[in-house]
Amino acid sequence: MAGRDDGAPDDIRRPLGIAYDYPPGAAAAVADSYKNSNLVMGSKKRIAGVRLVATDTDWTHGEGPEVTGTMMALVMAMAGRKAALADLAGDGVPTLAARF
Numbered sequence: 001m002a003g004r005d006d007g008a009p010d011d012i013r014r015p016l017g018i019a020y021d022y023p024p025g026a027a028a029a030v031a032d033s034y035k036n037s038n039l040v041m042g043s044k045k046r047i048a049g050v051r052l053v054a055t056d057t058d059w060t061h062g063e064g065p066e067v068t069g070t071m072m073a074l075v076m077a078m079a080g081r082k083a084a085l086a087d088l089a090g091d092g093v094p095t096l097a098a099r100f
Helices: 010-016 024-034 043-047 071-078 082-087 093-097
Strands: 051-054 066-069
Touching: 024 051, 024 071, 043 071, 051 071, 066 071, 071 082, 082 093
Parallel strands: 051 066
Antiparallel strands: none
16 A cells, blocks of 8 residues: 555554555655644654654754654654654654653
């Protein structure tokens, strides 16, 4: 099912085991909107003090202990989705996880 767009966001796809390859540029645009916003999801506060580094596109944000992962995993973590933590690596993951 990779590549199929059935309209379901990743927090629905993951538990159902439905794979989808998001365009990294589109996911980066979402991350850019989340990184400076505390509105609704509290992303800005959640990611404060860590450096996010995408492994599938040229995107980074912040300073501090590093959190690496795919752009979509970073977006999901920024949105407070705990399932994304399993897809992240780096010294900053415990800091980020403590904010969920």
